[in-house]
Amino acid sequence: MDLSTTYLGLRLKTPFIVASSELTDSVEKIMQHEKNGAGAVVLKSMFEEQILAESYTSAISDMNESPDAFDYIQQYQAAHSAEKHLKLIEEAKKSVSIPIIASINCVSKSKWIDYTKSLETAGADAIELNISFLPTDMNITGEEIEQRYIDIVQAVKQTVKIPVSLKLSPWFSSLPNMLYKFYIHKIDGFVLFNKFYHTDVNINTPELSVGSIFSDPGDFHHSLRYIGLMSGAIKADFAASTGIHTPETAIKLLLAGAKAVELASILYKKGSEYLLVMKEGLEKWMEEKNYSSLEEAIGICSFKNIKNPNGYSRIQFMKYFAKIQ
Template sequence: MDLSTKYLGLQLKHPLIAGASPLPDDLDKVRGLEDGGIAAITMYSLFEEQITQNLIGSEAHIGAYENSFSEAASYFPEVDLLERGLEAYLEQLRRVKEAVSIPVIGSLNGTREGEWVYYASFIEEAGADALELNLYFLATDFDVTAAEIEDRCVSIVAQVKDRIEIPLTVKLSPFFTALPHFAKRLSHAGADGLVLFNRFYQPDIDTDELDVRPALDLSHSPELRLRLRWLAMLSGQLPVDLSVSGGVHTGLDLAKSIMAGADSVQMVSALLMNGPQKIGQVLKELTHWMEDKEYSSLEELRGCLNYQHCPDPEALERANYMRVLKSFRTIPSHRKD
């Protein structure tokens, strides 16, 4: 069974890679991922704010909000987090590269144009085989238009691409107004790949302490559905590699991602919950499913259920939407009177 694939110019033994997470902060866990069979590892992110802290100091970063109401302090990161800056990140990247023989992908996270984009070259110099640019951004300004946000993101991608020779992939949220057109613009700006999607943390409110509690729940398989829709929409339409991130926990999740058009599949939550042994289990499930369906390679499977040959995907989506609504039935009650 041939599970090999290419992603960002990297020849991988299979499509399952470790997505950005805290795992690469521990070299024993990094070696465990390689021993477990992972095809590549993505570093945790170096944030724009960390680079800014190195340039101007954390007090200046947080001081801009000193006149805000006191409860807002819970929204901002602790200073010691910001101080884990560029040099610490680059050193850990070097250590990870030395610890494993599989590809290591750097991760840079930012949303505002500025000097931080220059630091992409340092990640390349530290040994990263590719760079993932995470455009994590929640629009909160009532005076900033969707077009302005997209223009800024496209500009950032172009600036980062100009500063590196290694392949660049861009991790997106699903909340852009016209995602296919935006993806096309990113491709023209130099993106070699797209990752669908980053997961927004959803803060909760502590009603006892009257405080905001940041939280990020681990993913589950149903989250994959949103990724499958947009993978299928983009697959075969743009000269970029596609990776899915969020909701991959089983071999069938992996198979669905490939059928929708993914070149690689990122796993984080399943690894955090189950450890590196999960890698072999998922690959075994995929292999058994492919043998049962008489597929001999991923290339036969990839994109077989994308929308490339659908003349009107919008009409298809509307038709399926109506069919789902009309077919729904009230869940019967099991209450005994």
């Protein structure tokens, strides 16, 4: 049975990608994921600020963060320096045959973009750009923010030859229009969607706290909708992310048009071996449905291919309560 897929022009033995996180921060962990059936890994992100080797001091004082946070960031910087990151890519490339996708977390176009060339030289097979700009200033317009994204994409695409994907949030006024603009600027793929650090409030202290860092199994519907809507409309590869905890959920996203699925929370909870469960579940389903190759199934439920695609564009419940299909 052929579980292979093509994502960003790379051949993946399975559609399961270990998402950017500490799960991919050492060669040993990456080797383990390959053994358990990962099709590729995305390395823990390098942050724009780290690459610029800037101190976080000013950013932290701006954010009014605690000294604990400062210590944490300093330790993080020491453990994940730009040089160490390049070494990790070189070592991983010698040790495994699955593609190694580098990841950069960024918010603006600046000197860090040169570093993408070093990632390419070190052997990265592709780059995933995690652009996450959270507007908090009332004077910044949506248009300005969109232009920031485009500027970054343009600059990175002019710097490297390896494929580049964009890991995005769903928070655009017109996500389809933005994806189309990125496509015009030659982006090779999209990861829909990123999961963000949740802000919460501790009602006893009372002060700000952190929400769950892990996703819930029901968190995949947004990704499903937009991958279904856009995968047949734009000639770029889509990977699904957030809330993929079971083989069944992975299959749904592949049917909607994802070429691959990225997993983090479930692997944190169940360990790398859970990749075997994902793989077996997919194989079992393909056998039951008589698919000998995964590529036959990818996208058959996309907006473009499914008989009744209305469900993709429905967001209100009125028709549901009126029992109208």
